[in-house]
Amino acid sequence: MKRLGQIDPSRGAPRSRRLRALGGGLAGAALVAGAFALVPAHADPVASGSLVVNGGAEDGTTGWTGGLGTAVHDSGGYPGSVIVDAGGATGETFDGGDRLFTGSGGSSTAFQTVDVSAYGDAIDAGSIEATIGAHVGGYANQADNATVTFAFLDGLSAELESISYGPVTNVDRGNTSGFVAFSGTLAPPPGTRAVLVTIDTQRFIAPANDGYVDNVVLELVHEGPAVTVNGPTDGATYEVGDEIPADFGCATAPGVEVDTLEGTEAQGAPIDTSAPGTYTFEVTCTDEHGGTSTVSVTYTVVEAPPAPACAEDGLALLNEPGVDIDRTYVLLSGGIHKGTEDFTRQVVDPLTIPLLGLNATDLVHQINCDLVEPLEDVVDSITVPLIQNLGLQGIFKGLF
Secondary structure: OOOOOOOOHHHOOOEEEEEOOOOOOOOOOOOOEOOEOOOOOOOOEEEOOOOOOOOOOOOOOOOOEEOOEEEEOOOOOOOOOEEEEOOEEEEEEOOOOOEEEEOOOOEEEEEEEEEOHHHHHHHHOOOEEEEEEEEEEEOOOOOOEEEEEEEEEOOOOOEEEEEEEOOOOOOOOOOOOEEEEEEEEEOOOOOOOEEEEEEEEEOOOOOOOOOEEEEEEEEEEEEOOEEEEEEOOOOOEEEOOOOOEOEEEEEOOOOOOEEEEEEOOOOOOEOOOOOOEEEEEEEEEEEOOOOEEEEEEEEEEEOOOOOOOOOOOHHHHOOOOOOOHHHOEEEEOOEEEEOOHHHHHHHOOOOHHHHHOOOHHHHHHHHHHOOOOOHHHHHHHHHHHHHHHHOOHHHHHHOO
16 A cells, blocks of 8 residues: 555656635635645435544544544643634534544654445446545644644555645644644545545654544535336326336446435336226335435326227217217218217108118117217218118208
8 A cells, every 4th residue: 555645667657636724714615725626416316424434532542553642622732523623713613523643752643544445336427425534733833743644545555636725833722722724525436446544743842742533524405316207197197097107217427336226116016006096106115325215106096087989889888977979980972070969860760770771779879879880881881872772862961
């Protein structure tokens, strides 16, 4: 593993930025514009949680290799969780837990390497943001100081880019005990597979090394999955017994794979339309890095309207409620035409039907319910020849 500052000549020099608190602490990335690439936040970010082991010294020096001490906030002269800047105390505090890191000896260095290779594809695709931060400080007017560095390494441990917070001097702290707050967001360089996090401290006034650090944070953030539901349609109304297949999907950020995708019904299976009521259909997608998104749609199921009446008695059909006269076709010598209720009654009456040699019930079934055979066949093969043979063309035409 190469330490910070080591350069592989075959890969060129890494980009390195040392960020000092001038005129106050770094709030977000306001004072470090240009120091690294800022990435707009996604609409639905999913954070990994801090990947730094024991970044707040609550477990002593667990997770860190090298020289490092710890102390208790507000004890033995060590500061509480207070934020300072070049003007001194700001009146702001942070959640620093019980403990903080201190330097050891004249100078000390401690580090840990965070493996981010599981995010490699997403990093290379530009879908990952890294949120980094630390509280860095010291004691009163003493020049003892600390620096926190995040170095982004490739798969061969060569440094691609590094970001340093500090050293925070007594001038940066307004000669006041406390911490300067640093944080920022950047796109890890493509090829990043690990992040080397280093705490450096320097003593100028003996005996204690009063370079202080707390809350070292590294989070990887990516856009969560986006769920789409095409079936059922949100707000749609279906009839009892309708067969509507479940149709849904999930889109993830480039380089991020779908882990699970589940709906109320399986993809392609029919949704529930068994009874009238309001239904909820839910789809949940989880990506390989734990990002989860759930979308719910609602739909309504109603009773199907009664089927169009198909008469047992063809003559009575036209006078019964529920008969759709607009769907009733009347017979003319030239073919099939839609007619009015009155006209249809004149055509389909006890006199006309027998003259044509047709059974009234069968005919009305053919006309009103589209049964047995196409209407065109009825007209062309039966009705028209009969009308012509009986010389009734003029009667039918005269009914208009």
